[in-house]
Amino acid sequence: MSSHPVAHKIPSTARAAIITEFKKPFTLSTNHPVPSPSSLRPGECLVKIEYAGCCHSDIHVRDNDWGGDSPVPLVAGHEGVGKVVAVAQFGNGEDVKYRGEEEGIRVKVGDRVGLKWFANACLRCESCRLGRETNCSVARATTHGYRVDGTFADYVVSWTDYVTPIPKAIPDSDLPMITPMLCAGVTIYKALKVCNAQPGQWVAISGAGGGLGHLGIQFAKAMGFRVVAIDTGASKKSLCLSLGADAWVDFVETGEKFVQEVQKAAGGLGPHAAVVAVGHPLPFNQAVMYLRLAGTLVAVGMPGGGGTLNVPITLMIAKTLTIVGSATGTRQDMAEVLDFVVQGKVKCIYQERKMEEVNEVMDELAAGKVSGRIVLKM
Amino acid sequence: MAKPSYDIPPTGRAAVITEYKKDLALAENHPVPSVADLNPGECLVKIEYAGVCQSDLHVKDDAYGFNAPLPLIGGHEGIGRIVAIAEHTVGSPVKVGDRVGLKWTARSCLKCENCRKGMEACCAMVVTHAHGCTVNGTWTEYAVAWTDYVTPIPEGLDSAAATPILCAGVTTYKAVKQSNAKIGDWIAISGAGGGLGHLAVQYAVAMGLRVIAIDTGASKRDLCVNQLGAEKWVDFMESKDLVKDVIEAAGGLGPHAAVIAAGSPIPFNQALLYLRPAGTLVAVGMPAGGAMLNVPIALLVPRCINIVGSATGNRQDMAEALDIVAQGKVKCHYEVRDWEEVNDVLKDLRAGTVTGRVVLRIADPRRPN
Numbered sequence A: 001m002s003s004h005p006v007a008h009k010i011p012s013t014a015r016a017a018i019i020t021e022f023k024k025p026f027t028l029s030t031n032h033p034v035p036s037p038s039s040l041r042p043g044e045c046l047v048k049i050e051y052a053g054c055c056h057s058d059i060h061v062r063d064n065d066w067g068g069d070s071p072v073p074l075v076a077g078h079e080g081v082g083k084v085v086a087v088a089q090f091g092n093g094e095d096v097k098y099r100g101e102e103e104g105i106r107v108k109v110g111d112r113v114g115l116k117w118f119a120n121a122c123l124r125c126e127s128c129r130l131g132r133e134t135n136c137s138v139a140r141a142t143t144h145g146y147r148v149d150g151t152f153a154d155y156v157v158s159w160t161d162y163v164t165p166i167p168k169a170i171p172d173s174d175l176p177m178i179t180p181m182l183c184a185g186v187t188i189y190k191a192l193k194v195c196n197a198q199p200g201q202w203v204a205i206s207g208a209g210g211g212l213g214h215l216g217i218q219f220a221k222a223m224g225f226r227v228v229a230i231d232t233g234a235s236k237k238s239l240c241l242s243l244g245a246d247a248w249v250d251f252v253e254t255g256e257k258f259v260q261e262v263q264k265a266a267g268g269l270g271p272h273a274a275v276v277a278v279g280h281p282l283p284f285n286q287a288v289m290y291l292r293l294a295g296t297l298v299a300v301g302m303p304g305g306g307g308t309l310n311v312p313i314t315l316m317i318a319k320t321l322t323i324v325g326s327a328t329g330t331r332q333d334m335a336e337v338l339d340f341v342v343q344g345k346v347k348c349i350y351q352e353r354k355m356e357e358v359n360e361v362m363d364e365l366a367a368g369k370v371s372g373r374i375v376l377k378m
Numbered sequence B: 001m002a003k004p005s006y007d008i009p010p011t012g013r014a015a016v017i018t019e020y021k022k023d024l025a026l027a028e029n030h031p032v033p034s035v036a037d038l039n040p041g042e043c044l045v046k047i048e049y050a051g052v053c054q055s056d057l058h059v060k061d062d063a064y065g066f067n068a069p070l071p072l073i074g075g076h077e078g079i080g081r082i083v084a085i086a087e088h089t090v091g092s093p094v095k096v097g098d099r100v101g102l103k104w105t106a107r108s109c110l111k112c113e114n115c116r117k118g119m120e121a122c123c124a125m126v127v128t129h130a131h132g133c134t135v136n137g138t139w140t141e142y143a144v145a146w147t148d149y150v151t152p153i154p155e156g157l158d159s160a161a162a163t164p165i166l167c168a169g170v171t172t173y174k175a176v177k178q179s180n181a182k183i184g185d186w187i188a189i190s191g192a193g194g195g196l197g198h199l200a201v202q203y204a205v206a207m208g209l210r211v212i213a214i215d216t217g218a219s220k221r222d223l224c225v226n227q228l229g230a231e232k233w234v235d236f237m238e239s240k241d242l243v244k245d246v247i248e249a250a251g252g253l254g255p256h257a258a259v260i261a262a263g264s265p266i267p268f269n270q271a272l273l274y275l276r277p278a279g280t281l282v283a284v285g286m287p288a289g290g291a292m293l294n295v296p297i298a299l300l301v302p303r304c305i306n307i308v309g310s311a312t313g314n315r316q317d318m319a320e321a322l323d324i325v326a327q328g329k330v331k332c333h334y335e336v337r338d339w340e341e342v343n344d345v346l347k348d349l350r351a352g353t354v355t356g357r358v359v360l361r362i363a364d365p366r367r368p369n
Helices: A056-062 A137-141 A172-182 A184-193 A211-222 A234-242 A255-265 A282-290 A313-318 A331-342 A355-366 B054-060 B159-166 B168-177 B197-206 B218-227 B242-249 B266-274 B297-303 B315-326 B339-351
Strands: A013-019 A027-033 A044-054 A080-087 A112-115 A155-159 A202-206 A226-231 A247-250 A273-276 A296-299 A322-325 A350-354 A373-377 B011-017 B025-031 B042-052 B078-085 B099-102 B142-146 B186-190 B210-215 B232-235 B257-260 B280-283 B306-309 B334-338 B357-361
Touching: A013 A355, A027 A355, A044 A112, A044 A172, A044 A355, A056 A355, A080 A172, A112 A155, A112 A172, A172 A184, A172 A211, A172 A331, A172 A350, A172 A373, A184 A211, A184 A273, A184 A331, A202 A211, A202 A282, A211 A226, A211 A234, A211 A331, A226 A234, A226 A255, A234 A247, A247 A255, A255 A282, A273 A282, A282 A296, A350 A355, A355 A373, B011 B339, B025 B339, B042 B099, B042 B159, B042 B339, B054 B339, B078 B142, B078 B159, B099 B142, B099 B159, B159 B168, B159 B315, B159 B334, B159 B357, B168 B197, B168 B257, B168 B315, B186 B197, B186 B242, B186 B266, B197 B210, B197 B218, B197 B315, B210 B218, B210 B242, B218 B232, B232 B242, B242 B266, B257 B266, B266 B280, B266 B297, B334 B339, B339 B357
Parallel strands: A202 A226, A202 A273, A226 A247, A273 A296, A296 A322, A350 A373, B186 B210, B186 B257, B210 B232, B257 B280, B280 B306, B334 B357
Antiparallel strands: A013 A027, A044 A080, A044 A155, A044 A373, A080 A112, B011 B025, B042 B078, B042 B142, B042 B357, B078 B099
C-alpha cells in the first residue's frame, strides 16, 4: 500500500481523445480509465492536464502518415501543461538532500509541469551523454501521443525526471500561452540554435505564420537574426510583420519568382540559414535554391507519405551547403525556451478552444487555416 | 536463468581517514553494508584494485577544505564487480556481476543545468558525493556506489591496468580534448612522467599531437621519450631557462597548448610565458595551499591566451577514455602494491618518487573469492 501524498482526489475515469482507428477522427471518451497512483511504476508520475496544444504532427500520427503504427487505441496529443497529482513511490530521487540544488528541478506532487513529444530519455546512453537526448532509443520509444498515451486527456502518466518544471515566474494565467512552448517552441528554438547563423545574419523561416513559425520569428529576433518570413495570405503577413519579421515573401503570390524574391529580401544574396517548419517537401527543396553560399538548411517539418529532399549534388558542393535534421529539443533547450518566455521576449499567439472540439481543430489545421496555435482548455 | 549471487561478509578491510593530516587507519573488520542497507539507486562493489592519486594526499590532509565528517574510507579510483544492487533501483544500466569502475564523482544529479550541458563535474551534488572525499571511497573490499554513475569496464582490459584510467586517464584525456589542439599541433605536458602525465602523453600522441614532455630524471625521460612517444623532453631541474627551452622545443614559437598536471603553481605560471599566441593552458593539477596563477594582463590580451580549468570528465569522456585504452593506444604504467601499504604509497607520492601509477591490490588474499 503506497504511502505517498496525493494532491487531490483522483477520479477512476475521466475524459480522453483517443486514436482508435487510423485516418478516423479521435474517439472522445468521458469515462477513460485513469491510472491509479499505486499503479505508477518507479520513475513515473501522474499529471492532471490543464491545457493541451494542437500540432500538425497530431494529424500525421492519427493518420499513420509516417508509418509508425502507433499502438492503438492510444490517447493522442503531445504538448501539455498541468499539475503533478501523484508520483510513484520509488525512482524519484526522494532520498537525496544536498546544498546548491537548483530550485524546482526535483518535481513533486503539486508542481506545475509541461509535457512534450519525448516523454522520457535514459540519460545514460552515448546519445544522452553527448547531450543528444532526442536520439536516445528509450526516448524514441517513449513519445506522448505516438507511442505512449498523450496529453488530450484529463490525466496522463509521464516521467518525473523528464517532465518540464514550469518556472515560478510564469503566472498561472500564462499557462495556456506557454503550452505551445513545450513542442512548437522548443522545436523551432533548437532549429535556430543549430542553424549556424550569427547575430545580424538572415534567416528564412518557412511556415512563418504557423504554430512553430510565429514563435520562430520571435526567437530569431531575440537571437539577433534578421528574418525573412515565408508563408501566404494577408492575415499571416500582418502577424509575421507585427512580430518583427524584417521581410515577408508570399510563396503563392510570387509564383515562379519565389526563389529570387527570397534571395532579394535577404540582402540580395539569400539568407544564411533556412528553417523549414512545414509538412510538405517543396519548401525544403526550394530552400536549397535560395540559400546563400555556405548556408544551412534546418529541416524541422515532417511531411507525411515519404516526402523527399532532392538535392543536386554539384549544387550542394558548389554552394558548400549544410543540411541538418532537427527533432524537438533537449531538457536544456526547453529550459532556455522558458527562460526567454520569462524575459518577455517570446509570446505565443493562440486561440483557446474546448477539448471536445479537438476533431474540428484537427480539420482546421489540415486545411492550413490556423495562424499561431490552438490550445485546448481541459 | 540463474543470476550471479555473492556472499557478502559482515566486515571487511578498509583504509579509513579517522583524523585529517594523520595516516589512514587500516581496519580489517570495517562493517560492510548489507543489501538492505543500500538506498534505491545504490550498489555494492567488491573492489579488486584501487589507485592512489596525489589528490588523495590532499584530501587526507583536508587541504581542499571539504572537511567531510569522519571516519571516511579513502580512495577515489577503483575497479571491481557489482555484488548487490539496492531494491527499488529504477532502470539500472548495470547488473550484479558486472565489472565496473569507480571515480572521483560518485554521483551527479543529471537534471541541473550543469548536468544537462554535460558539465557533470560541476553539479552541486558532486561536492557531497565524491568518493574518498565526501562519501566512502575505494580503498576497501566493499564500496557503495551508484548504479547510474559507475563505469562499465570494456571486456579484455586488465583490471589493474585499467584502474588508473578511472581518474588519471579520464582527467588527462578530457584535458587534451579541451586544449583546442588539433592534429600536428605542439602540446607541452608538465608532470609528464607522473600518474596523470604519462597518460596525457599517450592520449596526446593518439590524437596526433606533438608532445613536449616536461619532468625530471632519467627514468621519467626514458619513459616519456623512448616508450610513450613524446617527441621532445625538457628536464625542469636541469634546465637553466625552462620557458626558453620549451619555446625552442616547439619549433621556436612555443607550443599551441599546455596541460599542467603538476602539484606546484610554478609550471602553471611558466606555461603562460611559453605558450604560442592563441594558445591554451589547461589547468588540471590541484596544488594545495592557496596556489595562485598570476596572469600579466598585458600578456594575456595581446597574445590571446586561453586558460581553462578542467576537472575530471563526464560519463561520456570516461567511456571514450576507456575505449582508447581498449584500442591499445594508451597503456598505463603502474606498479601493484598491497592494500596495507597505502600510507607508504602516500608518503612516496608526497616525496615525488613515484613514476607512473601505484595500484593497490585490495582483495584480501586470505578470503576465498
